[in-house]
Amino acid sequence: MTNTLTYNKIELLPDHLKNEVNDFVDFLILKEKKKLKSAPKEENSIMKFAGILSDEEAEEWKKSISECRKIDLNEW
Numbered sequence: 001m002t003n004t005l006t007y008n009k010i011e012l013l014p015d016h017l018k019n020e021v022n023d024f025v026d027f028l029i030l031k032e033k034k035k036l037k038s039a040p041k042e043e044n045s046i047m048k049f050a051g052i053l054s055d056e057e058a059e060e061w062k063k064s065i066s067e068c069r070k071i072d073l074n075e076w
Contacts, residue, residue, distance in 0.1 A: 010021055053061065
């Protein structure tokens with residue numbers, strides 16, 4: 001359905017029904033905003049990786065990360 005077709009259909013409605021259409025569109029917009037706010041943000045969340053590592057692998061990763069954080073100032 002194209003926007004022009006929808007617009008033309010709405011134009012045929014009497015004003016009181018145009019107001020109802022407007023209220024319904026506002027309702028749908030609000031509903032979508034609430035849905036987006038409550039949905040977990042998987043793209044930027046580390047939680048998308050939850051459960052893919054065994055406990056042993058997770059411990060190995062933690063150890064590797066903590067070792068990388070150690071800086072030898074005399075290394076250069």
